[in-house]
Amino acid sequence: MSSPVSRGFRHLRRPSAGQEGRVPPGQYVTQGFPVLSAGPTPRTPLPEWTFSIRQDGDTLTSWTWQEFQRLPAATVTADIHCVTRWTKLDTVWRGVSMDTLLEHVEHDDPYVLAFCDGGYTSNLPVKDVTGGQAWVAFDYGGQPLESEHGGPARLLVPHLYFWKSAKWVRGLELRARDEPGFWESHGYHIYGDPWKEQRYAGD
Amino acid sequence: MVRLDGNAIGGLLHEVFGADMTDAEATCATCGATSTVAEAAVYLRGPGTVVRCRTCSGVLMVISQIRGVNCVDVRGLTALDPRQGAR
Amino acid sequence: MERTAVRGRLTWQVATVASVRTETDSVRTLGLEVPGWPGHRAGQHLDVRLTAEDGYRAERSYSIATAGGEPVAITVERLDDGEVSPYLTGELRAGDQLELRGPIGRWFVWDPSDGGPLLLVAGGSGVVPLRAILRHRQRSGSNVPVRLLYSSRTLADVIYHRELDQYRGGAQVSYTLTRSQPPGWTGYSGRVDAAMLAEIAWPASQHPLAFVCGPTSFVEAVAEQLVALGYPAGRVKTERFGGT
Numbered sequence: 137m138s139s140p141v142s143r144g145f146r147h148l149r150r151p152s153a154g155q156e157g158r159v160p161p162g163q164y165v166t167q168g169f170p171v172l173s174a175g176p177t178p179r180t181p182l183p184e185w186t187f188s189i190r191q192d193g194d195t196l197t198s199w200t201w202q203e204f205q206r207l208p209a210a211t212v213t214a215d216i217h218c219v220t221r222w223t224k225l226d227t228v229w230r231g232v233s234m235d236t237l238l239e240h241v242e243h244d245d246p247y248v249l250a251f252c253d254g255g256y257t258s259n260l261p262v263k264d265v266t267g268g269q270a271w272v273a274f275d276y277g278g279q280p281l282e283s284e285h286g287g288p289a290r291l292l293v294p295h296l297y298f299w300k301s302a303k304w305v306r307g308l309e310l311r312a313r314d315e316p317g318f319w320e321s322h323g324y325h326i327y328g329d330p331w332k333e334q335r336y337a338g339d
Numbered sequence: 340m341v342r343l344d345g346n347a348i349g350g351l352l353h354e355v356f357g358a359d360m361t362d363a364e365a366t367c368a369t370c371g372a373t374s375t376v377a378e379a380a381v382y383l384r385g386p387g388t389v390v391r392c393r394t395c396s397g398v399l400m401v402i403s404q405i406r407g408v409n410c411v412d413v414r415g416l417t418a419l420d421p422r423q424g425a426r
Numbered sequence: 427m428e429r430t431a432v433r434g435r436l437t438w439q440v441a442t443v444a445s446v447r448t449e450t451d452s453v454r455t456l457g458l459e460v461p462g463w464p465g466h467r468a469g470q471h472l473d474v475r476l477t478a479e480d481g482y483r484a485e486r487s488y489s490i491a492t493a494g495g496e497p498v499a500i501t502v503e504r505l506d507d508g509e510v511s512p513y514l515t516g517e518l519r520a521g522d523q524l525e526l527r528g529p530i531g532r533w534f535v536w537d538p539s540d541g542g543p544l545l546l547v548a549g550g551s552g553v554v555p556l557r558a559i560l561r562h563r564q565r566s567g568s569n570v571p572v573r574l575l576y577s578s579r580t581l582a583d584v585i586y587h588r589e590l591d592q593y594r595g596g597a598q599v600s601y602t603l604t605r606s607q608p609p610g611w612t613g614y615s616g617r618v619d620a621a622m623l624a625e626i627a628w629p630a631s632q633h634p635l636a637f638v639c640g641p642t643s644f645v646e647a648v649a650e651q652l653v654a655l656g657y658p659a660g661r662v663k664t665e666r667f668g669g670t
Contacts, residue, residue: 377533
């Protein structure tokens with residue numbers, strides 16, 4: 137069904153010269169940082185915050201906020217790609233590498249399910265959150281991560297569509313099977329590679 | 340601002356259900372509260388539209404538009420009753 | 427005529443912009459010619475869809491600014507970082523076309539048979555559907571008492587100012603300016619709060635009906651305060667506006 141073109145309407149976010157190699161198919165570059173949520177912003181006080189790694193209902197290891205802040209952290213610059221078609225280049229974060237966190241557990245599960253305050257989940261293969269590809273980020277742009285953007289801490293997995301980078305993350309569940317998280321259960325791709333334009337289930 | 344209410348998705352709900360549902364009564368599967376769809380908490384502009392119960396924040400509905408098709412999950416509702424009447 | 431109430435298909439159709447009226451620096455009212463428009467109720471809205479040459483689409487909802495029986499019009503506020511509003515308030519001209527569907531809404535609507543007394547509380551562009559309600563009330567000759575409390579940043583931001591100032595008698599309009607007030611200002615100043623509402627709102631004992639419209643935080647603060655004044659939650663109808 138074709139719609140008449142709205143004379144003179146152009147969308148804000150167009151890839152500019154020199155950016156093409158960095159912008160996955162179907163994406164537009166944005167200067168802002170859109171806030172998208174599936175639910176209300178949780179407000180867990182830091183003294184109550186923990187990050188846990190769980191398996192089969194057991195907590196294998198867990199960090200309080202203070203303990204988490206003492207872990208080695210890295211500054212990460214990444215381009216991020218939202219399935220709603222905006223891409224933001226050169227975002228700067230600070231966070232603890234998932235490699236650092238998973239070092240503390242012995243396991244051979246191939247998948248994780250990130251779980252969050254508010255109930256959001258996203259599923260990922262372990263090989264996509266290791267090897268320097270994923271962090272639990274607590275700073276954005278040199279400042280503590282704002283709650284509307286997922287603070288105090290969110291997952292950061294820039295090589296996949298940004299819905300995988302779960303906001304308000306509180307831990308990972310190790311899983312033997314790849315079980316769909318929130319958006320994966322509602323029509324979105326189980327893996328989500330923006331360079332293969334894997335937006336929807338079956339792409 | 341990312342959080343609106345059911346009024347904002349009146350058109351989408353009409354597409355999905357074939358009728359204007361803004362004044363329909365929704366019963367939450369999580370907490371049992373009944374409320375008008377127009378007053379539900381709606382989260383827009385994400386990968387999909389999430390409609391939540393104002394009492395308990397439980398998910399009432401999720402509507403994703405996948406390749407031009409509306410995919411609707413109403414497992415969060417135990418009832419959705421349009422109001423009858425001349426209007 | 428009850429055609430407006432008939433449940434029917436809601437389909438996208440092409441409308442022509444008949445007029446563009448400047449309300450304030452950043453606000454325009456677009457008069458629309460919509461073939462086969464079935465009429466609408468005060469408080470309803472319509473969805474607008476724009477399509478760029480490369481097929482990119484954007485959709486937004488706008489409240490209808492006029493009463494049923496009047497030509498369809500929407501009032502749009504330009505948000506600087508918006509995607510659609512700068513186009514509708516800047517580029518769009520009379521004679522241009524746009525796609526829309528409507529009318530939409532069966533909850534945030536008012537007819538004289540709904541009674542009153544009526545309390546309308548508007549934050550910024552939230553005044554649009556409430557102005558439609560006031561116009562409908564006047565056109566229908568209703569004498570349901572109504573009070574509008576309208577919050578704007580400055581006097582220059584007040585939409586429909588001259589029209590609202592003309593209401594007398596059973597319709598009272600009060601303004602509050604939150605950012606700055608002109609010399610000699612006799613209206614309210616500052617954000618709508620419990621004290622201001624206590625002065626303006628009809629006593630709960632009169633079984634009033636309230637409509638609150640504007641940004642989410644405004645609407646929720648006002649609705650909470652009205653409930654604290656004794657308004658049953660079911661008698662406070664809300665419509666939240668978002669950005670872009």
